[in-house]
Amino acid sequence: MREEVMTGLGEECGVFGAYDIDGEDVASYIYYGLFALQHRGQESCGISVTNTFGEKDDVRFHKDLGLVNEVFNKDIINSLSGNLGVGHVRYSTAGGWGRENSQPFVIHYIKGILSMAHNGNLTNTSELKNELATTGAIFQTKTDSEVIAYLIARERLHTLSIEDAVKSAAKKLKGAFSLVVGSPSKLIGARDPLGFRPLCIGRKDNTFFLSSESAALDTIGAEFIRDVEPGEIVTIADGEIISDRFSERIETARCIFEYIYFARTDSFIDGVSVYKSRVEAGGILAKKFPVEADLVVGVPESGLASAVGYSQESGIPYGMAFYKNSYVGRTFIKPKQNERTSGVQVKLNVIRDVVKGKRVIMVDDSIVRGTTIRNIVKMLKDAGALEVHVRVSSPPFKFPCYYGTDVPSRENLVAVNNSLEEIRESINADSLGFLEIDDLPKLCPGLSFCDACFTGNHKGGIPKETEDFTCC
């Protein structure tokens, strides 16, 4: 259950870029693109545009705390004239730095204007910052992105083109990053060598796009061209897509949780359908944890596809057990403890008729703290379900992520200190089955991936110092 309202997994960020080589404005494309990526970040958003036929210092941007819906209106979109632009949606960060951290990050540097949007989390931010600070750098945000911009600006001093500068800078970055960079006349995309976060290329007539997810291309009616490869840098200029690499091809570490939970069900990442991946997970759960039951239901939204998979594999009918209230948003006032109305109930209600007197298999994408799922199991039983068998389409969460996912601290992860049986008991399920680590490769056949949050195998390294910096 993807819930800004609930206490679960923090999501990350989404990036988008557009370049119309005929000179038409791209702000409204970016606006709709960001809508399509809103699930990746609800804290802040922004759009920056430049006119490739204008001055090298030409730029207009607008960014603020809030949803795309709240930050932009017609007048603002109309004022953002320019045929090359960058957009960003952002999750997270505490404290008063919120607005400062919103992106795209827009700078003046020796070669004019540079706009940048970043998704991911570096693991060598502290080292890079310290290094920059010792030569006099000043930092106005708490983001990795500022560090990346600094590196690009420095590299640009002794490189011949902006793409070369991005390439050199990218070589110095460790961890996860999918970047979209807008220079006065080029739109550049880059993806870290391990490929943690997605990034793809699209096109519609003479407009080129970069997007975190393919679903955003569908939204604006653009054609999906291909994914940016891990370690690749693509430069869109003069109506062409030029590809280069800043890293050898190495074994990648795509975030497996993009397939399980982060990405939209209708996106394709590196050739793999997110939908299929989730259906597959459900199918595996059906094979490994069969149980006699009358109905398979999914917890909206991310549990639904896995429930379909479980149903197809098991032959047990699929049912629609929940009504989800889509009006409950960020600013929703959470019920006080003593009101005995759980936030989950306001967001989700059981369709009584569907589950009454039934043995129900309930599929959800993950268990983090265990609180939300306990409430949902209770709701099903209150509605008359005879049994509730919980199936989880990911392995138990046990480790922190340093690559852009905001996992609660270990003491809050229910799987760290509890056995499977203890968890089952605490959530009052009649049986409980998690996807196993060995099953994960089937979710993205042919791709190597990162499962550090389940295994502790941090392929992208661990930061030496953990400062109070934030992702993206």
Place this chain on the structure above:
Amino acid sequence: MREEVMTGLGEECGVFGAYDIDGEDVASYIYYGLFALQHRGQESCGISVTNTFGEKDDVRFHKDLGLVNEVFNKDIINSLSGNLGVGHVRYSTAGGWGRENSQPFVIHYIKGILSMAHNGNLTNTSELKNELATTGAIFQTKTDSEVIAYLIARERLHTLSIEDAVKSAAKKLKGAFSLVVGSPSKLIGARDPLGFRPLCIGRKDNTFFLSSESAALDTIGAEFIRDVEPGEIVTIADGEIISDRFSERIETARCIFEYIYFARTDSFIDGVSVYKSRVEAGGILAKKFPVEADLVVGVPESGLASAVGYSQESGIPYGMAFYKNSYVGRTFIKPKQNERTSGVQVKLNVIRDVVKGKRVIMVDDSIVRGTTIRNIVKMLKDAGALEVHVRVSSPPFKFPCYYGTDVPSRENLVAVNNSLEEIRESINADSLGFLEIDDLPKLCPGLSFCDACFTGNHKGGIPKETEDFTCC
């Protein structure tokens, strides 16, 4: 597809009432109740509370244009102290009168304060207003509700109690009304003799509730007691629910469209599960309009249950074909004509993998103008669906509604001037089947209902003058 974003059927209003006999505040119950009823009206909302242990003039209220989310915050809810209250969500109305028309309607009259929330539409508003105006009444809103309040105030002059005044007033009203009235010490509910709009009673410990839909009771963890009967008035006072009638029991005319589209899937209305009603409709469509296909899909949200019904009856697998973007709200900037991005695409995307190469049966709740469904069929075909067979879980719209539903004018209803075949062709479906008028009784077994929008049989009468007044 229930879409404030799209151009379809206007929804109506939702009412909610709460009375804690121990004196505890009820504003937050009403707040969560209104969240649960938000689908019934997104234009404005409000809460009014009084303290039954206070003065008869004691009242606090807050109402404004906007969603529950936008109109209320913690400070406002906390400031609304009082143990008896009334809430309202409202759809519709154009022009500068928006804010004035928001409810609850709060008045001072000879007996102190009266708060009122109304769902429905009267058919004798003009006559009543004229009658009142000729005795010097002044009107500050364009709502039916003001007229009802006037009548109550006048009846109160020669009746012994507020409930008798409501009763007398109710006898003069024609058309549709579900009322929640808060007096200084009583909470009163009344429902028109034909029972157009729903209204039910709930309880949680020592708090009593009135609500448009039972789902709102679930949301706050209250127990559903029973529906208010058509022609009944219930008075909650001194910890009791007292029932009375202001009308003979006559053949009712429940709005059939509540089952098809308006109400939440998880609500029960007059003993009938909305979910089951929709599943049944799907089943009927499967029997009447069978077709060889690979997949049944529903258009979110209201088409989903009928798709489940079609699938169960036909044995053709149910599939999840769409991703719905729940961040797209009222303030969304609609794409300009020439941008070739339809609003539908931003709101809904096809999960390509599900439909590619498949013959798809697509179930939606209704066709109004035909524009939205044409776009959705196109999206499915663009995503690779080989065939798209459209099944509609209601008969074709042909007539206006005078009882609280905002149907577009007849020239905009695609079924008025087009044959079934012409509609099929215009939406580019491979086949098309509507639920038939004869099927409607199966949707709410044992209940008599209103199907005027399909048949023109206006059981509640037709207004003599159609003024520029608005419902609720």
Place this chain on the structure above:
Amino acid sequence: MREEVMTGLGEECGVFGAYDIDGEDVASYIYYGLFALQHRGQESCGISVTNTFGEKDDVRFHKDLGLVNEVFNKDIINSLSGNLGVGHVRYSTAGGWGRENSQPFVIHYIKGILSMAHNGNLTNTSELKNELATTGAIFQTKTDSEVIAYLIARERLHTLSIEDAVKSAAKKLKGAFSLVVGSPSKLIGARDPLGFRPLCIGRKDNTFFLSSESAALDTIGAEFIRDVEPGEIVTIADGEIISDRFSERIETARCIFEYIYFARTDSFIDGVSVYKSRVEAGGILAKKFPVEADLVVGVPESGLASAVGYSQESGIPYGMAFYKNSYVGRTFIKPKQNERTSGVQVKLNVIRDVVKGKRVIMVDDSIVRGTTIRNIVKMLKDAGALEVHVRVSSPPFKFPCYYGTDVPSRENLVAVNNSLEEIRESINADSLGFLEIDDLPKLCPGLSFCDACFTGNHKGGIPKETEDFTCC
């Protein structure tokens, strides 16, 4: 010192009306007019317009809590198309009824639309409300204005024209009222028989105006025609100003405090210059309370003209002792007790060089609680003034006002329980002189006036019941 920031006298309301007989829009005239009257009320404001060439139900309005500056913007003003309109600025009222009470009051009644703006306070509101309530009236605000609108609507039933209805209604009102009424084709002004509050007529080309003060006419470049007489009703229709009376000519009771404090220094009321009136008050103080000194200074803004008068009469030089910070507005955070920064200091600072080593005569318009003036005297002494002689251009406040001025309750009026000497001591002045009641006639030569707040002589009567209703 006129200070919304300080705790002093509540101000009242301002009304404005405009009618362009050529059909040009008048909203922007009203907007500037309300700016000019903003000192009369800072709580809420509004504009209502109709098109005399349109339907009788044609109306557009916008009103809200806030300053003219805050409530209106370009888009709103442009949307208010219409050639006949009414505007209002409003002071006062506590509680949640704020927005509901904002004006103009716009109603539908038997003859179409009526807009009304009211300045003043009735003394028979309770009687009228009770009378109306016993025939079934409902009240949606706590204003006198709603009562007046009801009366007009009722009278209209058996009168031949709107002006006759206003006339009949006016006969039933007791207390203070200056009304501006907009009907579908007429602009009407009426002023109570005692003439408590001002109202005047202006013209610019083919646009006619009604305004609380003449200064608002200057602001829009209109010519002052004449004052509306006490007991007179003027109807602007068909390019003419038609005069009628609803009351015999009786001895009037113009609010003397309009001259002393409320009105703008640049206004003329009933032929008397407010500036001259204040200069005269200063002159009288000089004659009655002479003292050897080096400098006469006025407390901005309302004390300045009287200081000029004192200086002219005494020959002691006029000095500019204060810098007034005009950025300190309604939303200013008042200093906490322990911060030892008084709100007065933030608003007002002494120009040290002017008063250092000087014996200063300081003229202010009134003393209410005594707190503000104590702070100002202290500031002057801290800045080096050797002596501070306070002269007050009004007699001591001792009684409540029932005609539209919000005087603190008697226990808070410093003059009620303290002798002159005690007051002098408490404010630490070296001498203190108040204008005397006998001096008041010289402030408005030839006019009879009300001085009830000083004398307790309430010519307009005292309300039988003092309910929780608010003025205007």
Place this chain on the structure above:
Amino acid sequence: MREEVMTGLGEECGVFGAYDIDGEDVASYIYYGLFALQHRGQESCGISVTNTFGEKDDVRFHKDLGLVNEVFNKDIINSLSGNLGVGHVRYSTAGGWGRENSQPFVIHYIKGILSMAHNGNLTNTSELKNELATTGAIFQTKTDSEVIAYLIARERLHTLSIEDAVKSAAKKLKGAFSLVVGSPSKLIGARDPLGFRPLCIGRKDNTFFLSSESAALDTIGAEFIRDVEPGEIVTIADGEIISDRFSERIETARCIFEYIYFARTDSFIDGVSVYKSRVEAGGILAKKFPVEADLVVGVPESGLASAVGYSQESGIPYGMAFYKNSYVGRTFIKPKQNERTSGVQVKLNVIRDVVKGKRVIMVDDSIVRGTTIRNIVKMLKDAGALEVHVRVSSPPFKFPCYYGTDVPSRENLVAVNNSLEEIRESINADSLGFLEIDDLPKLCPGLSFCDACFTGNHKGGIPKETEDFTCC
């Protein structure tokens, strides 16, 4: 006439700093201080605070576009806990960079947090930026302040203390700067060697202050200690004020226009009373341009003191000719050309009685374009003034300012292309007299000053490149 509403001289910025050595919060002191400095900048404002007993990275800040009134509320001020802080009010800048340019400028650098507020304008910004850019610096704003922060950060690398870093950085700056810098444990002030902009030190118990103007110290009840000297750097640490210099004592170039117009009448700058300076200017005008007249009036606010001076010198009585509407602020909708209502009229009205039939001498502080004064002369004549003799308490504007004043381009300065007689004629004055350049020394006896805007003698140098950077 100081008018954000009018088209005249842009104002500059105001800075404020506070450090309570006992550890008490200083945000509310800064809040009131900024209120007192609001006349120096109305575009944006901000406060940054740190706790000297906390971490070196401890900082909280809030800044935004708007007046102090609009940007801050009680909750925000309360959230800004910290005993050392910096505040800023800012004038100016076009384009979308507004919010980014607001101050204080808060950075992380090698030694922790640094907050900075700046008033003035550098003349070597471009050179410094280019130099920084060639070593890879990135710029996120268009302000001088960012450049200064960079320099301080770089100098800090090879200096032993923050004050030494500021000192070294200050040596590289050319042009005008009054700086307030907050480090984790020190509050530092610095003023350019020519002393263009004011800066002074205050104290209240154990709280130390830095402020652009002494009037802000009065506002919070603090004692004025002394001015910061041109070329001086003061460090407040450990309860002491430590003084150092980064420049030889050279002939200073205080902005003479601070005395004439910018500063508050109640401030003292470098020992000279602004009030006295203005009175003196009036006196000189009386001697040089005597005329037979009945009355001397000043245009509010900055013309008033000079009018007092003219009156005292000439013996012609001082009069209060204008009512100034203090509610007309930034968001005021300017009248359209064809409305024949000038913005000046809405802001200012003549008190008819004062000037009618009189020969009037009108004193204003400056003439820039001539439009405003033309309107005011017309208003006086329309009100019946027989003659209007204009006296201007500054010489004619003829040259740009590079030190923090936003003078319109030369083609818009009425004095550039018109003789005195032509100006007089164009504003329809009966006679016209400007202060002469030779008179200026009398305005600030003993101080050497900058009069570049009148003489073109730019003692602070002229920028080599004029980029699109903004002051402060």
